[in-house]
Amino acid sequence: MTGIQLPSYLDQDEKTRARLDRLKQREVILEVNNLTKVFDSPQGRITALKNVSFKTHRREFVCIIGPSGCGKSTLVRMLAGLESITSGEILLDGEPKLEPGPDRGMVFQGYTLFPWLTVKKNVMFGLQMQGRSKSQAESEAMQWVEMVGLSKFANHYPQQLSGGMKQRVAIARALANQPRILLMDEPFGALDAQTRAKMQASLFDIWRNIDITICFITHDLDEAIYLADRILVLKAHPGEVQELIEVPVPRPRNPEQFISPEFLATKKRLEELIHPPVSDKEEEPFQLIRMARAGDEVENGLESVE
Amino acid sequence: MGILKVDDASIAPEKVQWFAARRPLPQKASRMLTVFSFLMPLLIWSIVSYVPFVWHPKVAVVDPGSVSWFQEGSLIDKADFAEEVELAMTEGRLPPTGEPANPVYLPAPHEVAKAFYTSFTTEPKRKSESWLHESLWHSVQVIFWGFVLSSIIGIPLGILCGTYVAISRLHEPFIEFFRYLPAPAFGALAVAILGIHDGPKIAIIFIGTFFQQVLVVANTTRKLDVALIEAALTLGARKFHLLFRVVIPGIITDLYRDLRILLGWAWTYLIVAELIGTSSGITWFITQQARYKNFDNVFAAIIMIGIIGLISDLLLGWLGKHIFPWEKVSRNV
Ligand SMILES: Nc1ncnc2c1ncn2[C@@H]1O[C@H](COP(=O)(O)OP(=O)(O)O)[C@@H](O)[C@H]1O
Ligand SMILES: [Mg+2]
Numbered sequence: 001m002t003g004i005q006l007p008s009y010l011d012q013d014e015k016t017r018a019r020l021d022r023l024k025q026r027e028v029i030l031e032v033n034n035l036t037k038v039f040d041s042p043q044g045r046i047t048a049l050k051n052v053s054f055k056t057h058r059r060e061f062v063c064i065i066g067p068s069g070c071g072k073s074t075l076v077r078m079l080a081g082l083e084s085i086t087s088g089e090i091l092l093d094g095e096p097k098l099e100p101g102p103d104r105g106m107v108f109q110g111y112t113l114f115p116w117l118t119v120k121k122n123v124m125f126g127l128q129m130q131g132r133s134k135s136q137a138e139s140e141a142m143q144w145v146e147m148v149g150l151s152k153f154a155n156h157y158p159q160q161l162s163g164g165m166k167q168r169v170a171i172a173r174a175l176a177n178q179p180r181i182l183l184m185d186e187p188f189g190a191l192d193a194q195t196r197a198k199m200q201a202s203l204f205d206i207w208r209n210i211d212i213t214i215c216f217i218t219h220d221l222d223e224a225i226y227l228a229d230r231i232l233v234l235k236a237h238p239g240e241v242q243e244l245i246e247v248p249v250p251r252p253r254n255p256e257q258f259i260s261p262e263f264l265a266t267k268k269r270l271e272e273l274i275h276p277p278v279s280d281k282e283e284e285p286f287q288l289i290r291m292a293r294a295g296d297e298v299e300n301g302l303e304s305v306e
Numbered sequence: 307m308g309i310l311k312v313d314d315a316s317i318a319p320e321k322v323q324w325f326a327a328r329r330p331l332p333q334k335a336s337r338m339l340t341v342f343s344f345l346m347p348l349l350i351w352s353i354v355s356y357v358p359f360v361w362h363p364k365v366a367v368v369d370p371g372s373v374s375w376f377q378e379g380s381l382i383d384k385a386d387f388a389e390e391v392e393l394a395m396t397e398g399r400l401p402p403t404g405e406p407a408n409p410v411y412l413p414a415p416h417e418v419a420k421a422f423y424t425s426f427t428t429e430p431k432r433k434s435e436s437w438l439h440e441s442l443w444h445s446v447q448v449i450f451w452g453f454v455l456s457s458i459i460g461i462p463l464g465i466l467c468g469t470y471v472a473i474s475r476l477h478e479p480f481i482e483f484f485r486y487l488p489a490p491a492f493g494a495l496a497v498a499i500l501g502i503h504d505g506p507k508i509a510i511i512f513i514g515t516f517f518q519q520v521l522v523v524a525n526t527t528r529k530l531d532v533a534l535i536e537a538a539l540t541l542g543a544r545k546f547h548l549l550f551r552v553v554i555p556g557i558i559t560d561l562y563r564d565l566r567i568l569l570g571w572a573w574t575y576l577i578v579a580e581l582i583g584t585s586s587g588i589t590w591f592i593t594q595q596a597r598y599k600n601f602d603n604v605f606a607a608i609i610m611i612g613i614i615g616l617i618s619d620l621l622l623g624w625l626g627k628h629i630f631p632w633e634k635v636s637r638n639v
Contacts, residue, residue, distance in 0.1 A: 102542035
């Protein structure tokens with residue numbers, strides 16, 4: 001980036017600062033203290049996460065970002081109660097959480113809808129587990145199905161839906177339980193760019209309209225900045241918190257902000273953190289041997305070397 | 307198919323690629339091959355039966371001539387027949403005549419086809435013996451009870467083994483060992499314990515099915531995507547709900563397919579089972595007919611077993627499409 005003078009990612013305008021201050025005064029929903037995870041694998045012990053601590057406040061949208069293999073999935077799975085804790089603690093509303101439960105909704109990257117249930121029944125699933133009667137669950141589920149814009153598909157089976165639609169159902173299914181926090185592990189990672197943009201907009205709509213705190217994992221810098229109030233940046237081997245960035249981009253967000261100075265400044269900072277300029281010593285560079293001549297003139301504007 | 311209406315008749319149909327790995331064949335080609343798969347063995351059988359210079363190691367005597375030990379219709383080795391003809395010629399006697407024929411154990415297709423009908427209409431030789439349809443029905447009942455009893459215990463145990471590692475470790479090693487013991491080996495024991503009638507037969511089918519069944523069902527259960535279980539956990543599902551609302555519906559279509567395959571195996575145990583104690587059912591019919599050298603009936607009965615197996619499998623397949631609507635959906639998309 002030559003020539004353009006970017007502001008610091010730490011500069012926040014008045015309104016944004018006030019909004020973030022208010023955010024931090026809200027009650028703490030999720031508190032993570034010194035969370036560590038060690039896997040015993042045949043290759044030896046792997047410290048996937050080391051002393052991770054952070055807090056999320058009510059109705060906050062926090063993104064967790066980091067290079068692949070830094071333990072993002074492990075972290076969110078621990079938050080969901082799907083992975084045991086090696087040390088540290090996870091507090092939801094001040095209560096320690098060790099087991100999975102409906103108070104923490106989860107949306108996975110892979111589609112995990114139940115293939116034997118229709119869209120409506122997928123959304124009803126959690127409600128029925130909560131002991132709602134069938135008719136009660138049905139009417140509640142339909143509201144969520146409507147909310148994600150799939151009323152027409154209520155009686156379709158998951159296989160009949162596109163990837164984006166499946167994730168909509170997954171979101172509706174998780175939200176139907178009215179969890180305290182919605183955990184999302186790269187939920188739009190498998191979608192094409194256009195669908196992904198639509199899904200981000202829909203997620204915003206949902207988040208604005210209901211009382212939900214969202215913890216969203218991604219490895220896409222743009223996505224993180226576009227969605228988050230704050231971004232928790234992890235580094236790999238072992239997974240540790242590098243920085244908690246307050247996103248200076250004002251709300252409400254729109255796609256035009258992708259090229260705003262605050263946005264680019266934040267992105268630059270994230271890039272520095274995630275792709276540090278030092279070369280990776282663990283990976284050997286490609287050993288390339290030149291085997292082609294034909295077509296060189298196209299690239300270099302030279303005469304053909306025949 | 308049928309979505310795009312092409313008026314231009316000049317567009318040539320796509321050339322069928324017969325050997326493209328894992329590519330589907332056009333429906334017409336695939337149907338044609340299905341028909342061929344039955345026609346080919348029938349064709350070979352017909353050639354061997356009806357073309358006189360193919361095989362035909364025997365001679366069926368038409369006129370015994372002067373040979374005293376020949377009878378009309380009896381089957382004589384080709385070499386013996388030629389010897390007798392030569393002997394008669396040199397001694398100036400009337401030589402026997404005959405036609406090339408196959409051994410008695412290979413009846414021609416038309417004879418077996420006729421036996422399909424006549425074997426049902428032939429009265430049993432003795433009052434105490436049963437008609438063919440009674441024998442068949444008896445066999446079906448033995449299979450049914452053996453299979454149902456095995457399934458009542460085997461399916462739940464298999465699902466539990468596939469779901470809970472503790473239950474799997476507790477049962478599977480022994481079952482793994484036991485399944486190597488050939489079921490027929492328990493025949494004598496089964497008779498000693500359960501008497502000579504249907505008890506031991508059902509027991510053999512049970513032993514032959516059960517141990518495989520537990521392992522197969524456990525493996526199928528383990529193939530269920532663990533992400534579905536995790537999703538259910540985050541939605542608040544626990545123990546029984548997890549088992550009945552997630553694991554079982556999640557594997558039910560594969561389980562159904564497994565049972566269809568296992569039912570096929572149960573038929574193979576039937577033949578052994580029916581020889582135990584007092585011989586009964588279709589096996590009794592087959593051995594009895596073989597003893598009378600009615601090999602057309604033997605073939606007819608064997609083919610009947612095949613047809614019953616195939617039809618019941620097709621029926622179950624058809625039924626499956628209707629019980630599991632989401633399966634049908636996935637095929638259409
Ligand atoms: N079940 C497991 N057993 C052993 N190692 C694991 C397991 N799950 C994850 N890991 C390791 O933990 C690290 C973090 O993985 P993961 O959380 O999936 O990273 P991310 O989601 O950020 O790409 C990786 O090095 C991975 O190999
Ligand atoms: Mg991951």
